[in-house]
Amino acid sequence: MAETLKEKAYTSIRQRILDGTLKAGEFLTERSLVETLGMSRTPIRAALERLDVEGLVWYTPNKGLVVAEISLNRVDDFFDFRTALECHIVRKLAQRNWDQDDVDWFEENLRQQQQYVQDNDCARFTEADSLFHRKLARVYDNAEIVQTIESLQDRFYRTALSVLQKDAGHIQVSCEDHAAIFALIRQGEGDAAARKMEQHLVYGKRILVM
Amino acid sequence: MAETLKEKAYTSIRQRILDGTLKAGEFLTERSLVETLGMSRTPIRAALERLDVEGLVWYTPNKGLVVAEISLNRVDDFFDFRTALECHIVRKLAQRNWDQDDVDWFEENLRQQQQYVQDNDCARFTEADSLFHRKLARVYDNAEIVQTIESLQDRFYRTALSVLQKDAGHIQVSCEDHAAIFALIRQGEGDAAARKMEQHLVYGKRILVM
DNA sequence: TATACTCATTATGTATACAATTTAGATTCG
DNA sequence: CGAATCTAAATTGTATACATAATGAGTATA
Numbered sequence: 001m002a003e004t005l006k007e008k009a010y011t012s013i014r015q016r017i018l019d020g021t022l023k024a025g026e027f028l029t030e031r032s033l034v035e036t037l038g039m040s041r042t043p044i045r046a047a048l049e050r051l052d053v054e055g056l057v058w059y060t061p062n063k064g065l066v067v068a069e070i071s072l073n074r075v076d077d078f079f080d081f082r083t084a085l086e087c088h089i090v091r092k093l094a095q096r097n098w099d100q101d102d103v104d105w106f107e108e109n110l111r112q113q114q115q116y117v118q119d120n121d122c123a124r125f126t127e128a129d130s131l132f133h134r135k136l137a138r139v140y141d142n143a144e145i146v147q148t149i150e151s152l153q154d155r156f157y158r159t160a161l162s163v164l165q166k167d168a169g170h171i172q173v174s175c176e177d178h179a180a181i182f183a184l185i186r187q188g189e190g191d192a193a194a195r196k197m198e199q200h201l202v203y204g205k206r207i208l209v210m
Numbered sequence: 211m212a213e214t215l216k217e218k219a220y221t222s223i224r225q226r227i228l229d230g231t232l233k234a235g236e237f238l239t240e241r242s243l244v245e246t247l248g249m250s251r252t253p254i255r256a257a258l259e260r261l262d263v264e265g266l267v268w269y270t271p272n273k274g275l276v277v278a279e280i281s282l283n284r285v286d287d288f289f290d291f292r293t294a295l296e297c298h299i300v301r302k303l304a305q306r307n308w309d310q311d312d313v314d315w316f317e318e319n320l321r322q323q324q325q326y327v328q329d330n331d332c333a334r335f336t337e338a339d340s341l342f343h344r345k346l347a348r349v350y351d352n353a354e355i356v357q358t359i360e361s362l363q364d365r366f367y368r369t370a371l372s373v374l375q376k377d378a379g380h381i382q383v384s385c386e387d388h389a390a391i392f393a394l395i396r397q398g399e400g401d402a403a404a405r406k407m408e409q410h411l412v413y414g415k416r417i418l419v420m
Numbered sequence: 421t422a423t424a425c426t427c428a429t430t431a432t433g434t435a436t437a438c439a440a441t442t443t444a445g446a447t448t449c450g
Numbered sequence: 451c452g453a454a455t456c457t458a459a460a461t462t463g464t465a466t467a468c469a470t471a472a473t474g475a476g477t478a479t480a
Contacts, residue, residue, distance in 0.1 A: 031431080039465090042465065046463095061432085145287070196298045272442060
């Protein structure tokens with residue numbers, strides 16, 4: 001046997017938050033999750049404990065729990081955090097020799113992004129966008145940073161998706177930004193890549209908070 | 211009534227890890243914690259779940275748990291992560307107007323650091339050092355970054371302390387670095403402050419992995 | 421009518437019993 | 451003698467009973 005119920009509960013609840021089944025701001029009770037997931041409270045409480053630390057739900061002692069919401073003044077913090085990490089990453093990646101496999105991955109990813117822009121497919125573009133940023137962190141290969149960026153993306157995914165689908169115009173710009181950033185990295189222009197990344201993230205934030 | 215047993219357990223176990231009562235690499239059993247803390251397994255398991263996500267202990271399903279160790283190749287990741295965050299912070303802080311209270315805080319903290327260097331008091335210096343870096347994040351006032359830096363410091367504290375106490379010579383250099391970084395920030399020299407911070411952290415890492 | 425109080429309901433907090441898994445040591449077989 | 455297997459102890463995983471705190475409806479009172 002492999003997966004414990006605790007892990008199943010974690011995966012399942014997290015999935016429901018990310019795909020929007022459980023909406024931000026919604027109150028949860030352990031009993032409702034017991035019925036939905038068909039297990040006892042114990043593994044569910046363990047899963048919620050994890051999700052609380054990760055910031056996907058908020059626990060209040062003796063009160064209950066809520067699916068985490070992203071407040072607007074937190075959007076600033078999120079993008080600023082990403083700016084710190086991702087500018088650092090591209091600066092350092094520009095000074096590095098690359099595996100051909102990784103180069104191929106990005107070229108393919110950028111091709112797909114272009115395709116989704118042409119098709120005006122916001123959902124798929126957002127997915128490819130997310131993968132682009134995650135892959136930068138993974139190639140950079142700092143386990144701590146990878147985990148943090150992926151956790152930030154999780155917490156932000158629903159908010160981003162709901163807003164980005166309202167404004168299709170942005171994906172053209174974002175797509176060009178990604179291509180420019182990758183090109184600058186490959187040319188060894190770390191500072192320029194970092195500046196472009198910061199500009200890209202500022203642009204993304206403005207789309208979101210408009 | 212205020213604090214739940216779960217929170218007491220969390221605080222207590224975390225404290226025991228940070229102060230070295232529970233040593234890195236040591237195996238733990240829930241039963242031993244039950245006896246030590248005088249409560250049932252339930253709140254203890256909740257606390258351990260949190261500590262696992264935060265990286266202070268490692269859980270293995272059906273096996274047990276270990277107090278987290280910092281492997282040497284992870285030291286690189288830690289310092290690189292801090293570099294990304296703290297260089298960003300000082301760069302931005304240099305462009306900002308400061309409250310006099312905060313300026314006063316740093317001047318007092320730097321005075322203390324000098325005193326501890328004179329007294330050759332490594333433990334107190336390390337404490338002031340830690341506060342210096344935390345305060346930079348707090349003044350910068352990005353809640354996400356503050357939390358991450360403090361979490362990183364927690365996970366690193368024991369390793370840092372044990373090594374730093376072996377080499378007293380470094381505290382003189384670190385103290386001068388801190389003063390220089392703060393001065394550059396106040397002069398609005400963000401890039402220079404960031405360069406100094408990176409150099410400072412590289413120096414700190416080399417002390418640790420020597 | 422407004423307010424304060426009571427009490428039942430329902431939620432979470434905690435303890436504990438039981439199940440399943442791992443581990444180590446004893447035992448058996450080649 | 452060594453290796454594989456079985457068994458028992460201990461540990462974690464899970465379910466559940468009970469304790470306690472929060473909530474709200476209903477009622478009494480000013």
